[in-house]
Amino acid sequence: MNTTHRPAAASLLKWIGAGLLSVTVVPFLAVVFVLPFAGRVAAAFDYSADLAAPQVTPSFSLAGTLDFFFGSLSVSTTSFPSGTITGKVTGGGTISADDPRIPPRSRSFGYVAMGQVVINSSTGASNCTPATPCPAKGHLNYVNHTTGVHINGEVTEITNFQFFATPPGPTKGTATFRGTDNKSGCGTFTVSVTDNGEPGTDDRFGIDCGGETTFGQRQHSGGNSQIHPPQAK
């Protein structure tokens, strides 16, 4: 009897050992060998400067790579307010600091856009889209000092509103809103902004209205764009 049981127990121990080895060593090897290339893989993605999307600079980080591999195993600690809030974004300043086509201080802007939005508590995104815009109010003033174009009009719709971070800590996020110009005759304007924190030196502002464009969001050369903390509706 003993002679038949001992090989079976040894075989079981072998399987357990192999299992332990695979769940510890394999992920370690994966991190060691794949880590150096992860940044290049991420950089290979095209983050185009779309007006409706924040500009993202691809970068490599250990935390990001570990999150990439093990994110599905971890429990997310980021949570945003859920439900209906008053989404509000304000700004005043000049562009640009990152595009030679738009010399610093060659464009001035001031705006207010606010409306009720429904926030997804896990992503920070809202229900506002270009296809299903959220009604909004506010105003825009924008001046191109090179050409003299002055865009001035009421804000009527928010087509994108998303928090990247909410209190505690600085509020960050992005928003896109639309309205009708009644000064230069360019028609419907679309403005997209990104609040990357304080001070506003890394914030971004972009506008499209008829032939007037900033070629996507451009970095401020001064001033601030502010996604305001969540406010009850």
Next chain:
Amino acid sequence: MKRLTTAFVLALFIATTAAASRVLIAAGETSVTGAGTAAFPSGTLFNGVTLATSQFGKGVVLNSDGSASGDFYNVLDGSTALGPQTITVTGVVSYGSLNADGSATFGGSSWVDMGDGTPGSSLPFTVTATSMGITLVLGATTLPTQTLTSGGVDIR
């Protein structure tokens, strides 16, 4: 029964008034936006800098309770005996209200960079804005009104 009806009508009236008040308060928000350039009167001096022109951008929400939120940015172009000097004022708005003459006054805390290589400093600021120009108060100094030369200011 009559008392009950009276009480019901009274309660309904109070509830309606309260709801209407909330709507009116919500509707009491005013936006002040502006972008453009302006000019100082000749001879304007600030901390030894002769100011000539300016550039501005602002987006402010005024609430009916005197609170406000938003951003103010003002670039003051001037010169000293050493040459051109540009002062920048970046303000975070925390209070404001509409005035009887249709202008708006708002203020808060600002970061002032004198543009001469010295460290910037924090100063309280106040702005009175009209469709014709803006008057900036920095700390205890009231600068002469900057008269619009391009762009505009909207108070709605």
